[in-house]
Amino acid sequence: GNSVTQMEGPVTLSEEAFLTINCTYTATGYPSLFWYVQYPGEGLQLLLKATKADDKGSNKGFEATYRKETTSFHLEKGSVQVSDSAVYFCALSQGVGGFKTIFGAGTRLFVKA
């Protein structure tokens, strides 16, 4: 079956450091891929998504490229801020509707000033 694996956290970075959170997936066909962010005490917010191979999703300085050949969707940001401290979830979905959405376990990011 389909699955999502993301790097274990927590990840601790200093402000202005480069961020990479790895995400790989297993799926048949061509799923859509997502990154969600959860700030402390809040629900999940859609950060970015990509629906086909080689698509790049981007938002708020974050980017992720849908790599079919390596079945990956790594999240990157060139310069993190303290306000980026949150839990990041990678997810995939196939078919119509969100019924078959699978979420990774989440990666907690701490950014120090």
Added chain:
Amino acid sequence: SQTIHQWPATLVQPVGSPLSLECTVEGTSNPNLYWYRQAAGRGLQLLFYSVGIGQISSEVPQNLSASRPQDRQFILSSKKLLLSDSGFYLCAWDSGNTIYFGEGSWLTVV
């Protein structure tokens, strides 16, 4: 634009008491609706989803139930809470295959 609201935001309930969490979606009709649970420090667990009024699918057998009395209303209930029901409950809807979440409800069972 579409918005989703759920309440209450926080509640502390004794073991054995009932539960009712409510969620409403605005700006769309006949949405697919979801209830997820997030235990402390853990990932997301899909509990229920609904494709229409009165139509509920349960993903995990447990002490909880869900109902959809109106098109844009989704309710999560329990008759008798257990300590293990504590967690962060998230209502969600989808557009295409993209899921959008509400603000969440913190439940502590004591």
